[in-house]
Amino acid sequence: MKRRDSLKAITLSSLGFAGMNPQIAAAESITPPDVKPLKVPGGRQKFEAERDAKLNADKFFTPHELKTVTILGDIIIPADAKSGSASQAGTPAFIEFMMKDQPQWQTPIRGGLRWLDNVCMKRFDKKFADCLKAQQIEIIDEIAYPAKAKPEMSQGVAFFNSMRGLVATGFFTSKMGIADLGYVGNTPNQWEGVPADVLKQYNLSYEE
Amino acid sequence: MDVPQIKKAAKVYDVVIVGSGAGGGMAAYQLSKAGATVALLEAGGYFDPADPKYINQLKWPYESPRRGAGTTRAFGDFDAAWGGWEIEGEPYSAVKGTEFHWFRSRMLGGRTNHWGRISLRMGPDDFKRRSLTGIGEDWPIGYEDLSPYYDKVDDLIGVFGSKEGLRDAPDGRFLPPPKMRLHEIMIKKAGKSIGVPVIPSRLSILTKPIHDRGGCFYCSQCGRACQAYADFSSSSVLCIPAVKTGRVTLINGAMCREVLTDSKTGLANGVSYVDVPTMTEQSVMGKVVVLAASTCETARLLLNSKSARFSNGLANSSGVVGKYLNDSTGASRGAFIPALMDRKRYNEDGVGGAHVYSPWWLDNKKLDFPRGYHIEYGGGMGMPMYGFGFGMEGRNSLVPGRDGKPKEAGGYGASLKDDFRRFYGANIGMAGRGEPVPLESNYCEIDPNTVDKYGIPTLRFNYKWADAEIRQAKHMQDTFEEIIHAMGGIPLGKKPGPETNYGLEAPGKIIHEIGTARMGNDPKNSVLNKYSQAHDVKNLFIVDAAAFPSQGDKNVTWTILANSWRTSDYIIDQVKQKNI
Known part of the structure; x- marks a missing residue:
């Protein structure tokens, strides 16, 4: 029972x-x-299942922070002809989980969001999330390209590099992102070697 | 309810084995098949790769809330191994200025739940280091002693590979190797152009079903444990079949405290342990005791088994127990291969691990370091997991965009999203695994100040790399760049230099440690004789890698298995002759 x-x-x-x-x-x-x-899922140790349940019950981001993360996510990975956006793939919830799972993220990301809001307040008198799309992009353009960013934006560059990584990982490890990327493994099969047309494309062969 | 009592088990087993990894599993299998009653003690829990309770195989990254990140398991959320370099309540320490990282897997099968299935034989020269090079130590046995056992292990467990006729990398009784992946063909071609051999890997994965185990279905996930038993782990291939003989009593949650000895005869007569679920003190008695708790855990057990007769620890009249600890060297580098951009998609998961590797190809007499290394390779269109996509700002300006125009590093939006598609499967990685020179000054000992949560005194390490290993790592880095350039690739990140010992991984990070109770002909500078029998205690045997004087650059699992089988045969012979 x-x-x-x-x-x-x-x-x-x-x-x-x-x-x-x-x-x-x-x-x-x-x-x-x-x-x-607590039901321990297959492949988990009990302490892991307990830890996950606790992390899932906890909240890290404030509603404002989560809103900003969501906007940033969809700027980094927008919907296009092939697939949906970061938020449509559930990336903000993944980033929220990682903040709790690996707390070393908390200060750089929370602080980075604050840095972003502060820059926007100075320039537009509004927080990032409340800025017009054009204003948001104006700021993003100043932190998204490390090689040409101004020295005074370096903390923003570091923050955006982290966000780019988190968003990309979250998106491309989702069901939607994996389909977009075209990963077709993780299923029982017979490996017969590189397809003939691919070998031909690279001018390679098995007999050398 | 009664309070649990400390009771001595009345039963006396023919053999008590401590540890269920490669060495303990093989001894349990051989000795039980020969008719012995066996108590097999494992500190961790039960594990069966085929039981859905334990299965991570074929899960998708989004089935993990951290998308496979290694937060609670060092090698990722789906890795089979429980435990890791840090285990709560089981500390260890290192003398200031030295370093060792101790990886432990507390579960049936031990660390065979975490390994690359790389199954290499040591070569004839690997057994004769002192004679041939003047440094290091010779084994008391040679390749000819282990070769028949390597053959038997190949047949029992299964390993794929190719006949190459290389002296330093002896051929085995191989199953057919899988065909190369695209990047592996490129690596082979590049290697050929600069004189680095690239040959099929030798992995204990069943490209054809043998015995009653399933064949590989090419999901590339051996590290998650195989529900078809199509790769080697000690649980599925040795321990579970041994238990099925009806002669093996498997005791999980048995954290061993000491090897017990008869004060009159000085012989081992059992093992005391903490029963982890109840935290009670227990013991189990046996006529023969076989240790296979892992290189460092076995040394710890011996050093903690002190008595009036063995005041220096058991089997330690030489004072050598814990000394000559040595792990493989390791250094690595990644590269981006522009020719592999915009790849056609197809399933290239293959087996778990690289389909090719480079055995050591140079003569150390002509080099400024005394020992060789082999190279392992990575790459391909693998399952995206946590970490995918990080660092694109270091990559997407290296080549022009789809429109042929130069691209600014970093970015965002539709163009960045497209870059992830374009760069997918265009990275490769390579890692050297080299032979270290075992040193007396690298050792583990009992920490005078610390006990674990079971009250068992813990280990303190003292380990530093020497110049021989650092120069070897430098050579690895130079070779990696040569291969990358020969492929038309772009090395990623800064080339590791002297400030990081050329990227040489810290001791213990490669998880190939051996040598803390080495075998030898002279009882004054070795712990075991050539049958892995303690010089001081004739019914005590060690069948893990603690027994090995050196390791070549050959990941030691296959040698553990062969030597454990050989030792088991010797135990059977000695019991028959009534010598023990």
Whole structure:
């Protein structure tokens, strides 16, 4: 019997006494604490499953931060003819998880978002998320190209490099991103070698 | 409920084996098949690659909330191995100014749950280092002693490869090798142009089904453990079949404290351990004790097994236990191959690992370092995992865009998104794995100040690389660039120089450590005789890599298996002759 079912069974069996004992009736009427037993998924150790459950229950980004991450994500990986955008692939939620899973991200990303808002406040009197699209792109253009960025934007460059990496990883490891990339493995097959047309394209052969 | 009592088990097993990795698994398999009753002790939990409870194979990155990142498992969220370089409650330390990283897998099969299935034989010269080069140590046995056992291991476990007739990389009884991937053909061609041999890898993966195990289905995920048992891990191929004989009692969660000895005879008579689930003290008795807890754990066990008779630790009258600790050298480099941009997509997962490698090809007499290395390769259109896409700002300006115009590094938007498609599968990596010279000054010892959560005194390491290894790493880096340039590739990042010991990985990072209870003919400077039998305790044997005086540049698993089988045969023979 699953633990949840056994708890249910205890509750049902004790109902018979409820009419006789007001204390038990009172106890029964209190909503029981959430004691859902943790299911350990296949391939996980128990401590990993517990850790994941805790991380998923925690929140790191404020709504404003998450909104900014979402806008940045879709600037980095927008929808195009082949696939959707970073946010459509669930990338912001992945980035939120990584902040909790690997806390060394927290200061550079939270601080970077703050740096970005501060630059926008100075120039446009608005936070990044509240800026017009053209204003957002004006700032992004100054931090997205490390080789030509001005020295005073170097912290923004470092932040944007991190965001570019996180967004790309999040997108291309999603179902949508994997289909876009064209990875066709992870399935039982027979490896017969490089297809003949590819060998021909590179002017290579197995007989050398 | 009764409080659990400390009870001595009444049963006396023919053999008690500590550790279920390659060495312990092979000994349990051979000794139980020969009719012995065996207690097989494993510090970690039970593991069966075919049980859905444990399966990570064929999962997609998005089935991991961290997309496969190595937050709780050093080699990624789907890697089979539990444990790692850091285990809560099981600390170790290093003397200031020295360094060693100790990787442990607490589970059935031990560290065979984390390895590249690279299954190399040592060559004839690898056993005779002192005679041939004047430094290092000779083994008390030669290739001719292990060769029949390498053959038997090939047949029992399965390994693919090709007959090459190389003296330093002896051929085995091989299954057919898989065909090269595209970048591997390019590496081979480049190698040929500069005199670096590139030959089919030798991996214990079943390109044809043998015995009652399944054949490889080419998912490239041996590191996640194979539910078809199509690769070698000690759990699926040795321990589980050994338990099926009905003569092996597998005790999981048995964290060994000491080898027990009879104070009158000085013989080993059992092992005491902490039963991890109940945290109670237990012991198990046996007529023969076989240690295979891993190089450093075996040394720790011996050094902690002190008694009036063995005040220096068990089997340690020589004082050599813990000394001559040595790990493979390792250095690596990545490259971008412009010719591989905009590739046609097809499934090139292949087997788990490279289909080719470069065995050592030069003569150290003509070089400024005494030992060789081999090169392992990576690359291809693999499954995107955590880390994919990082660092594009260091790459996308190296070649013109689709329109033929130069591109600014970094960027964002549709053009950047397209770059990820264009660059996918265009990177390669190479890693050298070299032979170190074992030194007495590199050792582990019992830390006088620290115990683990079981109350067992822990290890303190003292390990520094010497010039021989640093010069070898320099040579690796030069070779990597030569190969990359011969392929028309662009090396990524800055070339590692003297400031980082040429990218030489810290000791322990390659997880090939050996040598802490080495075999030899002279009991004054070795722990074991040529049958891996303790000089001081005739019914105590060591069948992990602690027994090895040196390791060549040959990842030692295959030698552990061959030597454990040979030792098992000797134990059977000695029991029959009533010598033990």
